[in-house]
Structure formats: C-alpha cells, structure tokens
Amino acid sequence: MEQVAACTDVIAACSSTLRRLHLSCKLTSNDAPKLLAALAGAVDKFEALRELRIFSVCVRSAENMTLLGRVLSKCPQLELLQLQSCLETPHVARLMHELLGSATRLRVLLLDDNSLEDSSINSMVPLLLESRRIRVLDLSMNSLTHSAGSALGGLLAANKALIVGLDISMNELDDAGKAQADVWRRARSLSHSLIGCA
Amino acid sequence: MCLSTGAIGLSQGLRSNTSVQVLIARSCGFCEAGVGLLLDSLASSYVRQLDLSENIVDNAALRLAPLLQHSTSLSELVLSGVRLGQCVAFRAAHTAEQAAERRRFVRAFGDNTSLCKLDVSNNRLGNEGAQTVAEILGCNQTIMWLNMSGNRMTHTGAMALARAVRERTTAYSSSSSSSSSSSSSVVKLEYLDLRLNNLHAHSLELLAILEPVVSTLLIEREPEFQGTIVDGVQEV
Numbered sequence: 001m002e003q004v005a006a007c008t009d010v011i012a013a014c015s016s017t018l019r020r021l022h023l024s025c026k027l028t029s030n031d032a033p034k035l036l037a038a039l040a041g042a043v044d045k046f047e048a049l050r051e052l053r054i055f056s057v058c059v060r061s062a063e064n065m066t067l068l069g070r071v072l073s074k075c076p077q078l079e080l081l082q083l084q085s086c087l088e089t090p091h092v093a094r095l096m097h098e099l100l101g102s103a104t105r106l107r108v109l110l111l112d113d114n115s116l117e118d119s120s121i122n123s124m125v126p127l128l129l130e131s132r133r134i135r136v137l138d139l140s141m142n143s144l145t146h147s148a149g150s151a152l153g154g155l156l157a158a159n160k161a162l163i164v165g166l167d168i169s170m171n172e173l174d175d176a177g178k179a180q181a182d183v184w185r186r187a188r189s190l191s192h193s194l195i196g197c198a
Numbered sequence: 199m200c201l202s203t204g205a206i207g208l209s210q211g212l213r214s215n216t217s218v219q220v221l222i223a224r225s226c227g228f229c230e231a232g233v234g235l236l237l238d239s240l241a242s243s244y245v246r247q248l249d250l251s252e253n254i255v256d257n258a259a260l261r262l263a264p265l266l267q268h269s270t271s272l273s274e275l276v277l278s279g280v281r282l283g284q285c286v287a288f289r290a291a292h293t294a295e296q297a298a299e300r301r302r303f304v305r306a307f308g309d310n311t312s313l314c315k316l317d318v319s320n321n322r323l324g325n326e327g328a329q330t331v332a333e334i335l336g337c338n339q340t341i342m343w344l345n346m347s348g349n350r351m352t353h354t355g356a357m358a359l360a361r362a363v364r365e366r367t368t369a370y371s372s373s374s375s376s377s378s379s380s381s382s383s384v385v386k387l388e389y390l391d392l393r394l395n396n397l398h399a400h401s402l403e404l405l406a407i408l409e410p411v412v413s414t415l416l417i418e419r420e421p422e423f424q425g426t427i428v429d430g431v432q433e434v
Contacts, residue, residue, distance in 0.1 A: 140222070150207025156218060157211040164217055169224035169249075173204030174232050188279060188320055188348065 004031050008038035016045045024055035032058045036067035043074035053082040053110075065091040073102040082110035082138075089116055093123035100131040108136040112167070116142040118151070125151045136165040144171035205232030209239035219271070221245055225252035233280075234258035241265050247274040251317075255280035260287060260299060263306035270312050278345070279320040288327035304330065308337030316341050319391065320348035328355025332362035339384045347416070348394040356397050360407040363387050367411040391416040 003025050014021070027035055035057060052075065059068050072078070072095075081099070092111075099106065121144060128134055139148075148171070156163060205228050212218065221240075228236065233255045240248070241264035259282055265272060282288050287304070291297035307313070318331065328351045335341065346359065366384055373383035390412045397404060401417050408415050 136220075140224075146204035146207065149204030150210075153207035153209070153211030155211065156208070156215045157213075162217045163215075165220035165222075166218060167220075167222040168208075168226060169222050171226055173208065173223075173226040174228050188322070 003027065004034045007035050011035075011038045011042050014042060014045050017048055018045055019048060020051040020053075021046075021049060022051075022053040022055075023057065024053075026056040027058060029058040029060055029064065032064050033067065036064055036071070039071045040067050043071055046071070046075045048077055049075045050077055051080040052078060053080075054084070054086055055082075056085045059083070059086045060088050060091075062091055065095055069095055069098040072099050075103060077105055078103040079105050080108040080110070081106060082108075082112075083114065084110065085113045087111065087114040087116065089120045092116060092120040093127075096124050096127050100127050100133065104133070106133055109134050110136075110138040111142070112138045113141040116144065118145055118147040121148040121151045125155045128155055132162060135162060137163055138167040139171070140167045140169040142171055144168065144173060145175070146173055149173040204228070205235045209235040212236065212239040212243065216244055219244060219246040221247070222249045223253070224249055228253035230254050230256045230258045234261050237261040237265060242268055244271045245269070246271045247276075248272065249274075249276035251276050251278040251280060253280055255282060256284040257286060259285045260303055263303060266306040266310040266313070269310065272310070273312050274315040275313060276315075276317040277321070278317050281321060282318055283322035283324060283327055283349075288321075288323050288330045290326045300330065304333045304337060307334040307341075310338060311340055313338065313340055314385075315343040317345040318349070319345040320394075323349040323351065323355075325352060325355030325358070327351075329358050332358040335359070335362040335366055335387070342385045342387055343389040344387060345389075345391040346395070347391045351392070351395040351397065353397065353400040353403075356392060356395065356400065356404055357407075359390075359392075360404055363390065364407060364411055387412055389414045393418055 004027060007023055007025055023035070025031075025035060036059070052072075059065055072081070081103070087095070116139065120142075121139070128137075139152075149168075152166070152168065156166075204226070212221075223236070228250070233250060233253055236250070237258060238261055243265070245265075255277060259277070259280075262275075286296045287300045289296075291300050316334075318327075321327065323331065323346070327349060328346065331344070331346060335344070349355075351359075367386055369384040370386040390408065392404070393416050395418075398418055404417060405415070408417075
C-alpha cells in the first residue's frame with residue numbers, strides 16, 4: 001500500500017514536460033488498479049513522454065489492461081515501452097493493437113519476463129508486420145516454444161518488419177537441446193565450485 | 199536426433215533478412231543441429247552482435263566460418279557455455295581431416311576484419327582449446343576483448359595465449375609506429391579474462407608477461423601475491 005501511495009504521489013507531481021517515467025513497484029493485481037488509475041488520471045501530463053518502463057506491476061485483468069491501454073493511447077511521443085513482469089497472454093493482443101495504433105513513434109518494445117505464450121506472439125506478429133514500426137523487440141524470459149520461433153521467423157522474413165534487434169533468450173524454442181544444456185550447466189557449475197575450493 | 203523445430207522457423211526468417219543487427223538467443227534450448235541452421239542462415243547477414251550462449255553448439259561452431267569470412271559488420275560474438283570444447287576445432291587433431299577443419303576454422307577468424315569482442319568462456323576448452331584461441335589471436339587483427347574464463351586451462355594453455363598476445367602487441371607496435379597508412383594494422387588486446395582456470399600457481403609468471411601488454415587483465419591471485427587486489431581479482 002505504501003508503495004502505491006508513493007508512486008501515485010510521484011505521478012501527481014509530474015509535470016507535462018516529463019520525458020521518462022520508470023515505475024518499479026511489485027504490485028499485485030489488487031494494488032495495480034490504483035496505480036493504473038493514477039496514471040490514467042494524469043494522462044494529460046504524458047504528451048511529451050518518450051520512455052515508459054513499468055516493472056512488476058500486475059496488469060493481468062481485463063480491467064487493468066483497459067486502464068493501461070488508455071494511458072498508452074495518450075502518449076503520442078512514446079519511443080520506448082518496457083513492461084517487465086507485468087503481463088500475461090490473454091489480453092496482450094488487444095493491448096498491442098491499441099498500442100501500435102496510437103503510439104506512432106514507438107520503436108523499442110521490451111516485454112521481458114512476462115510468461116507470454118506462443119499465442120501472444122502469433123497474434124502480435126501480424127500487428128508488428130502491419131505497423132512496421134518496432135525496431136527492437138525483447139521477448140526474453142517468457143514461455144515461448146517452437147511455434148513462436150516460427151512466428152518470429154515469419155516476422156523476420158522478407159524484411160517487412162525492419163527489426164534491428166531481437167532478444168529471445170531464456171525461452172524454450174527447442175526442447176531438444178534444453179535437457180543437454182541443463183546437464184552441461186550443472187556439471188560446469190560444480191566444476192567451478194571445485195576450482196574455487198582448490 | 200534433434201529436430202530443432204524452433205530453430206527451423208527462425209532460421210527461415212533470418213535467411214532472407216537484412217535488417218537484424220543484434221540477435222540475442224541465450225539459453226533457448228537449441229541443439230547442435232539448430233545452432234547450425236541458425237549460423238547457416240546468418241552467413242550473409244548484417245548481424246553486428248550475436249549471442250548464442252547456453253545452447254548446445256559443439257561442432258556447429260565450424261559453421262561460423264562463412265559468417266566470419268563474409269561479414270564486415272560482426273563485432274561481438276558471445277559463445278559462453280556452449281560446449282566448444284567438444285568441437286574438433288578446439289581439440290587436438292588426430293586425422294588429416296580434423297587438422298584441415300581446425301585450420302579452416304582458424305583461418306576464418308583471420309579473414310574477418312570486424313570482430314572486436316569474443317567471449318568463449320565456460321566451454322571447457324582445456325589447453326588444446328586455448329592453443330586454438332592462441333592461433334586465432336595470431337591471425338586475427340581486430341579482436342581487442344577476449345573472455346577465456348572457466349575453461350579448465352592450465353599453465354600450458356595460458357602460456358600459449360600469453361605468447362600470442364605478446365606477439366600481437368609487438369605487431370601492433372610495429373604497425374602503429376610505421377608511417378604507412380596500411381589498412382591491415384593489428385589492434386592491441388585491451389581486455390583478457392583468465393579467471394576460473396587452473397592457473398593459481400602460475401599467476402605471477404603470467405602477470406609478468408601479460409601485465410605490460412594488456413590493459414585489463416583478470417586472473418585469480420596467488421595467495422602470496424602482494425599486488426592490488428579487487429574482490430579476489432588482480433586488475434592491472
């Protein structure tokens with residue numbers, strides 16, 4: 001609760017020249033609406049916002065997603081958006097649809113550590129192809145598998161999307177090498193411990 | 199047999215792509231076949247930074263050769279924890295074919311003129327692998343940052359590296375003092391990480407060779423060493 005109050009105070013104190021806003025709050029789905037409501041109430045201050053990073057604010061309900069969509073639709077200058085540990089699959093497509101429709105200057109989209117599944121990527125790729133706007137895409141630390149790998153292949157093919165930077169780390173795009181890599185990592189870690197003891 | 203379904207889709211997209219400059223695909227579960235497909239698809243790309251760490255690379259590393267030979271943009275290659283020690287290019291050659299593979303691999307690094315940063319840490323390269331990296335340093339002119347930590351290297355491998363670094367610095371001094379504006383001048387190695395190897399007993403000897411020629415050297419200290427220590431690491 002204290003965190004929410006502190007964040008809403010900060011948002012209330014922002015001026016309309018605000019360029020960068022980073023919110024790291026670790027809010028549950030119960031507390032997140034208060035923060036999102038505070039953001040939605042201050043949207044007239046986000047005209048000049050270039051960079052918005054939100055960490056660990058649970059935006060997983062449809063209502064929360066609507067609030068976030070409302071905020072993002074009022075950030076016409078937004079160039080970088082990071083939503084780390086905020087989302088999950090069901091409502092991402094709708095959010096992306098609103099986002100790519102309104103934030104015409106958005107170039108960097110960082111969606112790391114969100115438990116996103118393949119269906120998110122499958123629905124996101126056509127939007128990215130249509131908008132041809134996103135240059136840097138971070139999808140690391142999600143729950144993507146080979147199906148998302150194929151969808152991303154489609155995004156990269158024919159250069160329609162003009163993606164310059166792509167991070168797909170820490171997903172299980174192929175499970176074939178996963179078990180081998182885990183065994184190797186454990187053995188190496190043990191080996192380093194032994195060197196440390198020597 | 200690895201099917202590499204994720205890598206197949208991704209590599210098909212990358213094959214015709216000319217926009218991707220940074221590809222970070224750490225710990226994606228790619229196996230040797232999958233990594234091979236990805237590297238084949240990147241052979242004529244404009245990728246500047248490539249990170250395939252914590253996947254299974256093994257002999258697929260040999261398929262880096264076309265990318266290295268053709269690319270004028272690749273500046274950072276990160277292959278940490280990918281079992282390079284299993285690749286024939288990093289092992290002693292027992293057949294003429296293996297020796298030829300190893301020569302081709304090393305030559306590919308020699309042909310490249312853009313690579314600045316090479317991370318081959320945590321690969322159990324051993325002394326044989328260190329010898330390959332020493333040969334790479336001997337023929338490549340642009341690498342200035344090298345991470346060799348966690349490779350089970352002992353004095354033999356480290357000395358091969360140290361000699362290669364010293365010779366490279368001599369070549370750098372010669373090329374920089376030369377008045378000719380040759381485009382093939384050697385770049386000095388600025389950063390070398392040798393931590394997490396079996397070098398404790400020889401760290402002073404290595405320091406004596408490397409300290410004058412490498413700006414930042416990371417190596418485990420010897421217990422009786424009296425130099426400046428930062429968190430157990432000697433920073434020169």
